[in-house]
Amino acid sequence: MPNDLQAPPGVPARTLPVTDMDSVAFWTGGARGELLIFRCADCAYYVHPPVRFCPQCESRDVAPQPVSGRGRIASFTVNHKQWVPGLPVPYVLALVALEEQDDVRIATNIVNVAPDAVRMGMKVRVVFEQQEEIAIPFFEPEDAA
């Protein structure tokens, strides 16, 4: 399934996750532009990683729901080491805390910004890249062009 966003020749392919009937929402919702996070229908708590149990109110009525896709960088690192041939360095690995709920953290790369311009607490928004059936969530600065 070739597409424009596949890694250029020589750049290592991104490793895709195994999905199950609950995590598949998170990993495929981006095809429709949606970041889907499980949420409790009774108390509105977001449950991530996804499981159909709310640890706040013990409801079992928990299901995927779109979020804004906005958040802030809870932490990040600029990776300089080229672990495998062709790996484009430096790149930024981050944990993004969602705007809706600070304790939902998404691991991601921060894209469309120079690595040395990334800051703790920076506001970011989701962008997706399709690879096979997976829509990989990346984040870019909110003020990116």
Next chain:
Amino acid sequence: MTLYAEKNTAITGIGQSEVSRGSSKTALELTVDAALEAIADAGLTRADIDGLATWPGSDDNLSGISPVGSPALQDALRLKLNWYAGGREAPGQYGAVFNAVGAIAAGLCRNVLIFRTVYEATARKRAYANSLIKDGERQNGPFIWYAPYYVYSAATQQALYFNLYVHKSGIKPEQIAQIAINQRRNASLNPRAIYRTPIDFEDYINSPIIATPLRLYDCDVPCDGATAIAVSRMDVAKSLRNPPVRIEAMGTSMQYRNSWTQLDALDTQAQPKVAEMMWSRTDLKPNDVDVAQLYDGFSFHTINWLENFGFCERYGAKDFIEGGGRIALEGELPVNTGGGALSGGRLHAYGAVHEACIQLWGRGDARQVKGDPQVAVTSTAGGPLAGALLLVRE
């Protein structure tokens, strides 16, 4: 003070294979070397060993992270056991020690041989190893949420914790460097250490950045090697040749979200409540500790433990390690006295408990801490992994 079960157990012998950047022996033979040394050091024989424990158990692949499990060692030594265990899901790398304490307390066994073997130096010569990603395969397991983001190594993942720590604490490279510099100085006095040439701040600051804030010298050294310790019930321990190194207290809790992404406190990881638990099980205090063998998969783990054990205040480690004097062999709290994993090799916390016993038994030769140390603390770390042991030589 309650007589907690660990106080009725003691380390009675230690063993370590050759430690190298590429062994001429198999991982199993290295394990046998360490095991026989520990059994003999305790004054025991193979026939006395009735329990066997390891962490994380055989990983059944060629990564070298844990090539030998308890079935292989049991069969090699033809041990007759009443109890054995190996398994990854435990409060850190010392999970095998905590399990052994429980098994002894339960009356299942009296002398447990505990071991940990690594073969990562050889694994890396064959193929890229210790990778969180297997080329061409989809990812599953605890790192699944990192799958598509080029997280090849624990260094990149754990740098997320350490960079936030730098941001919150304001620690400077001159201060961080003291961990690597101190340990290399200690390694220069340890004939079994891998890297023994002293380094200075220039060497540190000129070493390559791996993932901010980690430089090469902040990372442990993959090696081939095995460590073993014998842990015995106290009445047995008192009849053996070494003064018992009693397990005075242990910290085994997991009061946080057990996740590499959702862990509650990213900059302190799982350590604070583990330390709190350990101190709650003893009358001893941080200022009673004579030597500290703190986990150093990355130098920041050691820095974190200095604070979380209460040797200094939160975000006070930068001042505590400034100049390196306090943590030196002759300082008020000698840290990682054999060179640790940064210079001695990544024996994955078992080098640390081995070195704690070396110091408590006065076997450190050129690196022996003066003043007859009696109390040692040692710990494990890595995101949600954390465990702690307080050891007292009788």
